[in-house]
Amino acid sequence: ADFTLYPEKAKPVSDLLFGVFFEDINYAADGGLYAELVQNRDFEYALSDKEGRDKSWNSQHSWQLQGEQTIFTIDSASPIHDNNRHYAVLDTKVPGARLSNTGFDGIAVSKGEKYRFSLLSRKKGKLLVKLVSKQGETLAQTTLTLNSSNWKPSQAVLTASATSTDAHLELEPLNPGRLELDMISLFPAKTFKNRKNGLRPDLAQTIADLHPRFIRFPGGCVAHGDGLGNMYRWKNTLGPLEARKPQRNLWGYHQSAGLGYFEYFQYCEDIGAEPLPVVPAAVPCQNSGVGGGGQQGGIPMEDMDEYVQEVLDLVEYANGDITTTWGRKRAEAGHPAPFNLKYIGIGNEDLITDVFEERFTMLFKAMQAKHPEITVIGTVGPFYEGTDYEEGWSLARKLQVPMVDEHYYETAGWFINNQDFYDKYDRAHAKVYLGEYAAHLPGQQVNLETALAEAIYLTGVERNGDVVSMTSYAPLLAKEGHTQWNPDLIYFNNTGIKLTTGYHVQRLFGNNAGNEYLPGALTLSTAQPALNKRVAASVVRDSKSNDVIIKLVNITPFNIDSNIDLGALTVAGNTATLTTLQGKPADKDAVPATSTITVAPQFKTSMPAYSFSIIRIKTK
Numbered sequence: 001a002d003f004t005l006y007p008e009k010a011k012p013v014s015d016l017l018f019g020v021f022f023e024d025i026n027y028a029a030d031g032g033l034y035a036e037l038v039q040n041r042d043f044e045y046a047l048s049d050k051e052g053r054d055k056s057w058n059s060q061h062s063w064q065l066q067g068e069q070t071i072f073t074i075d076s077a078s079p080i081h082d083n084n085r086h087y088a089v090l091d092t093k094v095p096g097a098r099l100s101n102t103g104f105d106g107i108a109v110s111k112g113e114k115y116r117f118s119l120l121s122r123k124k125g126k127l128l129v130k131l132v133s134k135q136g137e138t139l140a141q142t143t144l145t146l147n148s149s150n151w152k153p154s155q156a157v158l159t160a161s162a163t164s165t166d167a168h169l170e171l172e173p174l175n176p177g178r179l180e181l182d183m184i185s186l187f188p189a190k191t192f193k194n195r196k197n198g199l200r201p202d203l204a205q206t207i208a209d210l211h212p213r214f215i216r217f218p219g220g221c222v223a224h225g226d227g228l229g230n231m232y233r234w235k236n237t238l239g240p241l242e243a244r245k246p247q248r249n250l251w252g253y254h255q256s257a258g259l260g261y262f263e264y265f266q267y268c269e270d271i272g273a274e275p276l277p278v279v280p281a282a283v284p285c286q287n288s289g290v291g292g293g294g295q296q297g298g299i300p301m302e303d304m305d306e307y308v309q310e311v312l313d314l315v316e317y318a319n320g321d322i323t324t325t326w327g328r329k330r331a332e333a334g335h336p337a338p339f340n341l342k343y344i345g346i347g348n349e350d351l352i353t354d355v356f357e358e359r360f361t362m363l364f365k366a367m368q369a370k371h372p373e374i375t376v377i378g379t380v381g382p383f384y385e386g387t388d389y390e391e392g393w394s395l396a397r398k399l400q401v402p403m404v405d406e407h408y409y410e411t412a413g414w415f416i417n418n419q420d421f422y423d424k425y426d427r428a429h430a431k432v433y434l435g436e437y438a439a440h441l442p443g444q445q446v447n448l449e450t451a452l453a454e455a456i457y458l459t460g461v462e463r464n465g466d467v468v469s470m471t472s473y474a475p476l477l478a479k480e481g482h483t484q485w486n487p488d489l490i491y492f493n494n495t496g497i498k499l500t501t502g503y504h505v506q507r508l509f510g511n512n513a514g515n516e517y518l519p520g521a522l523t524l525s526t527a528q529p530a531l532n533k534r535v536a537a538s539v540v541r542d543s544k545s546n547d548v549i550i551k552l553v554n555i556t557p558f559n560i561d562s563n564i565d566l567g568a569l570t571v572a573g574n575t576a577t578l579t580t581l582q583g584k585p586a587d588k589d590a591v592p593a594t595s596t597i598t599v600a601p602q603f604k605t606s607m608p609a610y611s612f613s614i615i616r617i618k619t620k
């Protein structure tokens, strides 16, 4: 193949092209990224949370009383907070019984590591707190003296004496009498960046390694819920943990809201990603009340002013100074400086109905009027092939929405065949945020073939980086044993992380992005039209480092020798870094390898069969 670059025809492209989509699906938050180790710490699990109305899914879920002469009940007569009405009562006649919690598929602890235990309690008595292995070995213990007629916090640090992947927590009252307990929590002392109420360091770092330019949260469908009562309302997720409002996760489990808006903003800041919250456009999923939410349609018009204000308040929460009502709340949570919110998504994949249009228009216009500095990202609805999102785009054009969110999950073949998807997009209208996409092979797990299909498609996105401003693969995380949606980018369990080949592609794009696109012409020496779509190149320049980054994708079974002509570029030195992800199409474990190569204004390279290669060259 011959590849000739025309640097003089460079055009600016978005410098936010590669980000991440975080949704609490597949146990991504509770039991996942959120580092809490106790499941159902607040005794708020409810039968209605769970798909199939599993009877065990109640306030006692994950808790068990072991032993006799103590009665374990749940009370709600005098709770710590209205949003957290249930608490545990232990009535002990003769001490000896223990209340235990098995965490999320067991509690994983490591030898020598510290764990922060805390609870809220009422009444009087000594409580023995232990971490115990499955074999019954005590791994850590401490005794708390509880003594208060009103709810009072207590805490202790436990140091694990051995490693265990499936330990449990035990609480043993040491005196006869009644103890009332709530918010029973155990966090690893080491969280990501040591944040309080923080994130699992390995998962948080794995996401940070993608070098995402933004994080979209909290979904996905979780953002708009499956009924009016199930929408993700950002104000419910702030403040002391016991005051947050837990709710049914529409993916069929419980959402504690421990990972709430403050934590999302903090994580974005910690990894240098722009925050991209998505709020409901006042309508639930597909405007319907399916799945237990109840009402059809949207928020009643008489309540819309209040809802519009709620969305405007989010900007004040993120950016307002500490003299403002919501800016003060952010400061009280420990962050007086603004979070510098610049983007806000309104709506997620909603059907473009009259109900939607009326409400979206109100929200969009109010945001434009009050916060013209914020870029609103609208939605163009679900993708039905052949429709080109007609209704969504026509509304976006009418309102002059600056950016819209598109979603599609398609086969690897679709991505290979549609690399020109954005070539035809009219540059006079909204920019695109490709907010959810993934390639799959029906009935199979993702592998190198799907990853290369995504890579080749992303070369087309880079070429169109003047109209596509952002992209995010979805979903991001999936916990083993709790995976409701496939494929996902990162699979994990309590102790380990399994990266997909798609993850490597995302990481390579994220770490090799630029802000200028350099056009080039790729000609294959063997004229095999059927294979043409399976080979592609894109080149960007990062004007900060002056690095020129050539991406080459070859989804054929042949090695393709290539002559690269850098045109008018002046290379600094004569070496470059070559990173290649290659293997067999069905490989699930292929990882990129990096080497140093010699380069010149014209040089030869080879695109191995089934590969994605990146050549990073310093230029003057």
Ligand code: AHR
Residues within 6 Å of the ligand: 023, 025, 219, 220, 221, 222, 348, 349, 407, 436, 474, 475, 485
């Ligand atoms: O990514 C999984 C789901 O796919 C999202 O929640 C939803 O927006 C889309 O339909």
